[in-house]
Amino acid sequence: MADGKSSKKTAIFAVNGYLNRIMTYNQLFENIKSCGSFLCVGLDTDPELIPVHFLAETNRLLLFNMEIIDATAPYCVAYKLNTAFYEAEGTVGIDQMLMTVRYIRKKYPEKLIIADAKRGDIGNTAERYAKAYFDTFDFDAITLNPYMGSDSVRPFLDHDGKWSIILALTSNKSSEEFETFGEAPNMPNAFNESLYGTVIEKAKFWGSRDNTMFVVGATKADSLKKIRKYCPDHFLLVPGVGAQGGSLEEVANAGLNSHCGLLVNSSRGIIYASRDEKFASAAGKAAAEMAKQMKILMKRI
Numbered sequence: 001m002a003d004g005k006s007s008k009k010t011a012i013f014a015v016n017g018y019l020n021r022i023m024t025y026n027q028l029f030e031n032i033k034s035c036g037s038f039l040c041v042g043l044d045t046d047p048e049l050i051p052v053h054f055l056a057e058t059n060r061l062l063l064f065n066m067e068i069i070d071a072t073a074p075y076c077v078a079y080k081l082n083t084a085f086y087e088a089e090g091t092v093g094i095d096q097m098l099m100t101v102r103y104i105r106k107k108y109p110e111k112l113i114i115a116d117a118k119r120g121d122i123g124n125t126a127e128r129y130a131k132a133y134f135d136t137f138d139f140d141a142i143t144l145n146p147y148m149g150s151d152s153v154r155p156f157l158d159h160d161g162k163w164s165i166i167l168a169l170t171s172n173k174s175s176e177e178f179e180t181f182g183e184a185p186n187m188p189n190a191f192n193e194s195l196y197g198t199v200i201e202k203a204k205f206w207g208s209r210d211n212t213m214f215v216v217g218a219t220k221a222d223s224l225k226k227i228r229k230y231c232p233d234h235f236l237l238v239p240g241v242g243a244q245g246g247s248l249e250e251v252a253n254a255g256l257n258s259h260c261g262l263l264v265n266s267s268r269g270i271i272y273a274s275r276d277e278k279f280a281s282a283a284g285k286a287a288a289e290m291a292k293q294m295k296i297l298m299k300r301i
Helices: 004-015 025-035 060-075 091-107 123-136 173-177 195-203 218-230 248-255 279-300
Strands: 039-042 078-082 112-119 141-144 163-169 212-216 235-238 262-266
Touching (some): 025 279, 039 279, 060 091, 060 279, 078 091, 091 112, 112 123, 112 163, 163 195, 195 212, 218 235, 218 248, 248 262, 248 279, 262 279
Parallel strands (some): 039 078, 112 141, 141 163
């Protein structure tokens, strides 16, 4: 049964207002230096994986997130919410996603909040998606699929102070079916370059380093040096370190720039470090360990 204290705490953050704010490239770098970490914690909150004592709670995703956030906040600069895990629960899940954003806004306003939604439509639809995630839901950034070209990204870039994080080279095995097309000598394309390289070369001019990032999977560390030639100054969001097998040191060796230029995301390796009642403490320890490694790696900047 939900206790009265938990229900009251949930209600507070369901109704409290919050201030929209802008985070520039330089401000993000200052936050990274201040924290000593470029860690992004992924809140891929799956009701089938959270500790069983939450299952009787109406707002179980939110309550789990709140404890994870409090435990990991000292060690990260960003949170990434994979929207599918909330949408799958219907309106109750979406409400908890929004309350999670508000909780971070209120307690940790310096954190960058990313919607991992991978939107990619055009025209009025893209404009409404941008309004939904930036104005209504109050995210700082959103992941985008650029397959339909600049029309699918520009409506998001029209929102000052918000970030468009464009898919470039992802970690999944089947990414090779499209993303690396043209890279091998026997697979040329019209630009004499890989598809992911073409995406970065074109998309970096749609916006600027102040509002555009690219997604590069941690398991593709060998390609990071090449990607840095395409976009030496932009931030890269790098998922896949930890549970998916990516190496933090390899990513840092290839991807760090003079302003850090990396947000390395870990989801399952942190939030599910333990599934018992000490899950939050375990998550904090896992985040602290990654942050410790990152602080050492940042000395190279």
